Amino acid sequence: MARFRALVIAISIGLTSFLALSPAAPAGAQYPPTEGDLIVDKTVVVPGGTIDVEGGGFGAGVVVAVSLECPDGETQLGTFTTDENGNFKGQVRIPENQRPGSCILRARGQGANLAPRTLSARITVRAADAARRTPRTGLEIPPWVMFGVALIMAGGLALVFTKGRRSHA
Secondary structure (H helix, E strand, O other), X not given: OHHHHHHHHHHHXXXXXXXXXXXXXXXXXXXXXXXXXXXXXXXXXXXXXXXXXXXXXXXXXXXXXXXXXXXXXXEEEEEEEOOOOOOEEEEEEOOOOOOOEEEEEEEXXXXXXXXXXXXXXXXXXXXXXXXXXXXXXXOOOOHHHHHHHHHHHHHHHHHHHHHHHHHHO
């Protein structure tokens, strides 16, 4: 039994040493990631509207192309040049003829690790007239129906109060 216990301890120490001394992946292979989130100031926009976009993790001085991918195709919206830290910030305009629906904004460029880098954000393009309308909630009851309900309630209250007086007298 003592030999078995010594064997288990020896194997455990050997595996732990092996795992501790095995080389890790190079830092450049892990960071920055090749994909990420594009920062946007709004996620719902109308055709012709603008969206502020912001991103990072690109190389310094890299041109980043921003496009809109929708079910009916892809549209280039603009390009931005990154600063010395690999970040960019700007504004893009959604085309006037863009059909309503769910789309993806994508920013593509060369990452700080020289690999292609893509940032994405999901947005919804709403029809211009739908964005201006205030949604209606509740029931639309004609005024004459409300007046009738008020009269019935008043009559019911009158019956309750007059019946209460008769039973006490």
